[in-house]
Amino acid sequence: MPTIATIEKRVSVRTYRPEAPSKDVLNEFMSRLSAINDPFDVPVTFHLLDAEASHVSSPVIVGATTYLAAKAPRRLGMEEAFGYAFEQAVLEATDMGLSTVWLxxxxxxxxxEHAIDLGPNEVMPAVSPLGYAADKRSLREIAMRRGMKSDERLPFGSLFFAGDFDHPLSENEAGIWKTPLEMVRKAPSATNKQPWRAVVQDGCVHFFEQKTRGYAKDGVDIQKVDLGIALCHFEIAATETGCTGSLIREDAGITAPEGCEYIATWKRQG
Ligand SMILES: Cc1cc2nc3c(=O)[nH]c(=O)nc-3n(C[C@H](O)[C@H](O)[C@H](O)COP(=O)(O)O)c2cc1C
Known part of the structure; x- marks a missing residue:
């Protein structure tokens, strides 16, 4: 099971050693994926691809021999479900000493799409290489990380709020939510835009998507995938810090800023 320590350890890797993960390692990885949970009730199916045999590649990746791809049926909640499930896979890989990067x-x-036989009513929002990180990043990777400020995150108080969007939440006020929200902050996101916003209110944490123009294409909103990733991190950290609860979709009607859409709520139990 991925933990807070796994979330802290994960980092995007685009430069790989040439050796492929062994069959045993890949079998163990796939067996872990079969235990992944799905609170959105949208099935996500995983495919391991040999880069050479399947003719798959990425212009930003050096050295990877194996990729993980996945698909989901095209329906409401598909992006969040995909983000939630695929991030669990990313964290399982991290736990096993394998590196990844969402692409x-x-x-x-x-x-x-051809390699996983993607149907017209299915989506494949992202894939990831799966392998062992090289000792040094490629120059291109170094430049990409610098360009996207990948080692930085927005301040806690500009992402998270108390009661409504007019009151920024400080780390000191966050109480039991501090660590789960910190783990949301550490999540990967497309071009590191960090579209997750959360409002803490009466034993609930309401999650919102602050949209960036142009990020929803061909019927897939990649920033909703980012929200699924954030919810995955939040849930792992809430559970590990002894906070029981569950994810629900029940819009509390909080007035949100322009371009900010309600996604889901973590409701504490007990
Ligand atoms: C949904 C999603 C899509 C992404 N797509 C790409 C991509 O197409 N190419 C790429 O090089 N990195 C991609 N990334 C990786 C982000 O750039 C990276 O997560 C971010 O810069 C933060 O860096 P970190 O993951 O090392 O913390 C993506 C990340 C996410 C979550």
């Missing part, structure tokens, strides 16, 4: 844009998309 949505910089891939040979037709090749991946």
């Amino acid at each position: 949505a844009a910089t891939i040979d998309r037709p090749a991946f």
